[in-house]
């Protein structure tokens with residue numbers, strides 16, 4: 001069953017077409033990576049899919065009950081503690097105080113936030129801790145669909161790897177679905193079942209590449225070699241590679 005269907009979605013910002021005729025399905029238990037050059041409309045598409053932006057054209061079918069969105073920046077309430085920020089992810093659920101506390105503690109543990117940090121305010125946290133708080137806020141309500149917009153760019157390599165593993169186990173253990181925007185093909189290959197490449201100017205999905213084996217079962221060697229092959233051989237990934245070169249220039 002498709003948890004999310006985007007049908008011929010189009011959008012216009014200030015009279016300029018940003019997305020045109022983009023269609024994409026995400027199945028239950030599937031995480032789909034969305035890659036493409038900077039400015040092609042990935043974030044706009046994810047926000048349209050999540051219902052944060054109303055599209056100018058097209059149709060969105062959401063067959064999930066509850067979703068959560070993790071942005072590139074943590075977007076925490078600065079006047080609220082870690083616990084209170086995480087608790088925002090429980091809004092709309094009728095839970096007892098004790099159940100809320102249990103869920104918040106479990107979510108904080110999952111993202112490796114120490115108990116001594118739960119009463120701290122965002123200004124007292126490192127960038128990585130803030131982003132983990134945002135991830136805990138997304139997971140605490142047990143959503144059945146997850147949107148990620150380059151969530152781990154601020155994390156160091158080891159932590160980034162742990163959080164990627166957490167995303168993989170969250171989706172594979174519970175049949176959730178998700179859309180994961182990234183500029184890192186290795187990250188897409190580690191986490192996702194399919195990689196969708198958005199055209200340079202947001203004119204549709206160029207193609208989707210299915211990644212062999214289940215996420216979590218792929219070796220580092222396989223990920224590294226597949227990334228190298230995709231970047232060097234596959235015309236779809238040339239646009240992502242060009243983006244990286246532009247960023248490095």
Ligand SMILES: Nc1ncnc2c1ncn2[C@@H]1O[C@H](COP(=O)(O)OP(=O)(O)OP(=O)(O)O)[C@@H](O)[C@H]1O
Nearest residue numbers: 013014018036037038039040041042043044045183
């Ligand atoms: N609120 C807005 N008002 C006007 N233009 C916008 C707005 N949001 C995004 N845009 C424009 O829409 C285009 C697509 O932006 P978007 O952030 O979706 O791209 P992206 O592919 O996610 O980029 P990046 O990879 O750099 O994050 C860009 O040209 C951007 O300047």
